[in-house]
Amino acid sequence: MESGTTARAMMLVEPRHFTDTKVTARDDDEGGWLAVEATGISGADVQVWKGDAREIVYPLVPGNEVVGRIAVKGPNVPFDVGTRVVVEPRIRCGTCRRCVQNLATCRSRRPSNSYGMIPSIEPPGLWGGLAERMYLDPNAHLHELTDDVPAEVATFVHPLASGHTWAVELPALKKGDNVLILGPGPRGLACLIAAKAAGAGWVGITGLSHDRDRLDLATSLGADLAINAEERDLAGEIAGALGQRPDVVVDVTADDPEAVFTALDLVRSGGRVILASTKGNRAFHFLSDVIVAKQLTLKGAVGATNVGYQWATNQVATDPRIDNLVSHQFPLTESSRALQAAAGDLGREELISVAVTF
Ligand SMILES: [Zn+2]
Structure with missing residues (x-):
């Protein structure tokens, strides 16, 4: 971008209140600029929009699932102007203690290190994808993506990368392992695709009554069991379908504390449980003895790794089923409706995931 030019941005000035603004952006000796093509709306964006996210300072430009083209190549950008890239949400300095320990939450940037x-x-x-231009921090991680994929479909690289990290990398999934995924949102469906691609023997997925269309899609994506947890007895159904307890359970529910108990209860002794969903900072009564008695391994998950992104950019380019995973598209000026849709406020029928396109 030329110095002093302006970009249209949807600025979230307070929870649930966007203003359509022009932001003057100056060139920078260190970073670059992205011409945004599409931005997926994540559960984290919905929390920011509702005012439920912690340590958020408004105003800000939301949107962390960004796809675009290099508009201005900063000194650290390894791609030419015009190259299409996905931008990892987490900006990591690479040198602080947390970065050296390979954690997602770099402390060099407060209050958040996420686009x-x-x-x-x-x-x-x-600093967000709901704008015509997004700044490319010198520490931003970019992944080149083929031009063949429609921009809104390309946003699904982000959930897909998390699915690979949570269902394959963190539980060290082996061929033939049986996996249960709690929650059929975009990241739950991504866990299903990644686990199947990694050779899981059996993959089940659970949802609620309003998730019917997502559970139907899970079946078409190859889920061995897709089940409404509000209507059916999970333990009984899984025992009937699988004949044993799953080796791995991944909690990808939206803000459901009960899912932790369900995961610990349903996983086999010696199994692995990945907790990838926060519970709104609420305290709840917790019986740790089951972890000891069943000799479980528990891991907390934040975001996707570089490996997850590499896998996901390749998968999006080669797996035509991903086209069905972005169900709703809105233009930038209808960002409020995009957030409402992603929150389920416009109804859940046919809702899989939401993107804003430019
Ligand atoms: Zn750092």
């Missing part, structure tokens, strides 16, 4: 959650008061102000 879509950085206050616009931080120069140059455009």
